[in-house]
Amino acid sequence: MLKKIVMATNNANKLRESGEILAPLGIEVISQRDAGADIEPEENGTTFAENAMIKAKAVYDIVKIPVIADDSGLCVNALDGRPGVYSARYAPKGEECAKLIEEMKDVPDEKRGASFQCVIAYVDDNSCFTVNGGCIGKIGYEEKGTNGFGYDPVFVCGDRTMAEMSAEEKNKLSHRGAALRALYEMLSKKG
Ligand code: ITT
Numbered sequence: 001m002l003k004k005i006v007m008a009t010n011n012a013n014k015l016r017e018s019g020e021i022l023a024p025l026g027i028e029v030i031s032q033r034d035a036g037a038d039i040e041p042e043e044n045g046t047t048f049a050e051n052a053m054i055k056a057k058a059v060y061d062i063v064k065i066p067v068i069a070d071d072s073g074l075c076v077n078a079l080d081g082r083p084g085v086y087s088a089r090y091a092p093k094g095e096e097c098a099k100l101i102e103e104m105k106d107v108p109d110e111k112r113g114a115s116f117q118c119v120i121a122y123v124d125d126n127s128c129f130t131v132n133g134g135c136i137g138k139i140g141y142e143e144k145g146t147n148g149f150g151y152d153p154v155f156v157c158g159d160r161t162m163a164e165m166s167a168e169e170k171n172k173l174s175h176r177g178a179a180l181r182a183l184y185e186m187l188s189k190k191g
Pocket of ligand 1: 008009010011014043055070071072073074087088096116148149150151152174176
């Protein structure tokens with residue numbers, strides 16, 4: 001079972017969370033920059049899986065050791081699944097929650113369902129595959145909490161937003177936690 005993996009991301013929060021989730025499973029996550037791949041591939045796919053694979057392959061071509069990439073986003077039922085694959089481009093960083101609250105202001109309680117989705121792509125010398133994870137919740141009416149990143153302050157899971165949870169609590173429930181645990185299962189079978 002491999003012990004070290006490079007993560008193809010420029011998002012420091014994804015890198016931190018993935019490290020926290022995989023460390024107890026015995027896998028160390030190294031940033032693409034520390035592995036010598038300072039790139040930002042164009043994410044021109046139309047699905048999470050396509051974009052995750054684009055990022056993982058681009059970094060693998062440089063580092064030639066096992067790579068994972070995370071493509072993720074928030075899918076809001078009342079918005080027909082938006083912003084989805086375009087979550088990072090929905091609003092300038094730091095303004096995504098305010099914009100979403102505004103767009104959802106007339107949506108009643110029972111129609112505020114949403115999910116976080118995460119696809120992890122894995123690439124090494126002789127295999128490439130993707131695994132998925134999801135987390136169901138609701139869009140809140142105001143931002144709450146200061147932990148996490150992105151849409152966490154408006155994503156209500158149980159009785160709190162993800163930004164009100166500790167990193168450990170979020171990682172247990174999150175789409176990223178689910179996808180990375182599925183990755184671990186796949187790698188365990190692979191040997
Ligand atoms: P890389 O492509 O470099 O990995 P990115 O931030 O551009 O970084 P994505 O294209 O996958 O990554 O966009 C994912 C966006 O979805 C991210 O920027 C957040 O706005 C949102 N998102 C994903 N996971 C999240 C989480 O756990 N909590 C809050 N928001 C999240």
